[in-house]
Amino acid sequence: MSRELLVVQRARKSFQTGKTKPLEYRIHQLKNLRRFISERQGDITEAVRRDLGKSENGTQLFETLGLEGEINLALEKLSEWAAPRMVEKNLLTISDEVYVQPEPLGVVLIIGAWNYPWAITLQPLVGAIAAGNAAVIKPSEVSSHSAKVMEELLPLYLDKDLYPVVTGGVSETQELLKQRFDHIFYTGGSAVGKIVMAAASCHLTPVTLELGGKSPCYIDKNCDIRVACRRITWGKFVNCGQTCIAPDFILCEPSVQSQVVEEIQKCIKEFYTDNPETFEDYGRIINQRHFKRLMALMEGSTVAVGGASDESQCYIAPTVLKDVTGDSKVMKEEIFGPLLPIITVSGVDEAIRFINEREKPLVIYVFSQDNKLIKRVIAETSSGALLANDCLVHFTVSALPFGGVGNSGMGCYHGRYGFDQLSHLRSCLIKQLKMEGVNSMRYPPHSAKKLGWARFFMLKQVNVCRLRRMALLATMAGLAAFLVQVKEVKYPNSVQRGDCVCPPGMKVEAGSTKED
Ligand SMILES: NC(=O)c1ccc[n+]([C@@H]2O[C@H](COP(=O)([O-])OP(=O)(O)OC[C@H]3O[C@@H](n4cnc5c(N)ncnc54)[C@H](O)[C@@H]3O)[C@@H](O)[C@H]2O)c1
Ligand SMILES: CCCCCCCC=O
16 A cells, blocks of 8 residues: 555545534634744745745745745634525526535645646645645645655644645656545646646546646836836846746837837846845745756857856856847747847737737736736737736735636636635525415426416526615615604694704704704
């Protein structure tokens, strides 16, 4: 019996005891997860430094801050998210109890990626715990230090049977994928995404695939190019470009290309100094395989900024490539590193065409002062998300579903979306055994008359909230009418001005009510 099978069996057995059902239990585990992050911040930071060369503050900013926010939100909203959700009814079900009851799915497999090894692996876990699931956590073997710390320390805080960490590489992941799960939440590249989905299909297990792709960034020539370039430089070179939502390439008109290059060059210097290699807030490429892949991607393109590298350090300087074309090597795959190609287009029409000829990206970025142009790009393209005049920040908005579309993924999470993604939204309808007569319209023998009634009863939607509001208004109106009558009896000579009723003894003057 494999270790992976044992772990999944243990998680399922524990889940089946029903201990994750009470919200108090989930809250307790979420609080423990929060405590893990605060008490073990040092271990986390050190692991990420060793994996990706990130600084302490950088790790807090990009790995654990968002995680804390997601936990806090789940703690605050859990009772609301988990409560029955009343829905609109039709006339046929008007007297029934009709609602959606979120319920846990069972055992979830979370497969993480290496680029933000904590945020990417533990954020789905927040949703899994909140929704009342067990979860097997498989961190990426590529960020090996983070995986080790997660394996050693997380069980000190969370229930070991319900939330086990399984480390290992491809063979361990494939062994896990043979097991039966109730949901698989995978973050990583599209090629492995297909392997995951194929494996899931054997058990008809639903999947969330958080994938990547080439996210385009269009700069309108009429925008504030200096500000645009600051935000793009930040979004691209943070974590050395190893960010799923980093702007992959720039599209702009030829007339602004050199200004864009100049501004980005200034920002690189301002953010990372003249020598990013020795600057603590500029990290490293994860490993030599990716280093070599990135160096090869540059072949055939003109370096406008940067280009320096050191293989022994897995260092590649923030680099801008100019006059790149759609056929260049760097445009053949997701870059996922600190190379920023610029492709010139004749304007927004060509930019939209260029985007639509390719796979649907995780994000489209547009920098423009023209709201109509932004809305046009929204209307004429498709992507997981669209951001105008900034980069990355949508990841921090828990109220927005985070996820891809088409080749950039399926399903979404963050905040309530994470809870819903890992819940079964169960339809519940509770009817009484009374009023059987109403049902005759749907029983055989069928007739045109019965069909007419069925049309009326089934197609008429009733908004219960509106109905309640109307009932409340009617009650208030009734009450007001009653009070007026009482007053008429008590103060027969009272004066009414506008909606103010004055008892006798009060004289009404223009703009005020005065006592005699
Ligand atoms: N959408 C998002 O939220 C998001 C976040 C981070 C990264 N990404 C994407 O992830 C990609 C980078 O990650 P990666 O793919 O290099 O990560 P990776 O190599 O760490 O792989 C991800 C996971 O898949 C497993 N895996 C790898 N090969 C496998 C195989 N043959 N069979 C079964 N399992 C296998 C690994 O063990 C790992 O746990 C980029 O495309 C990036 O855009 C997306
Ligand atoms: C504030 C930005 C955080 C970015 C996290 C991106 C996750 C995908 O790689």
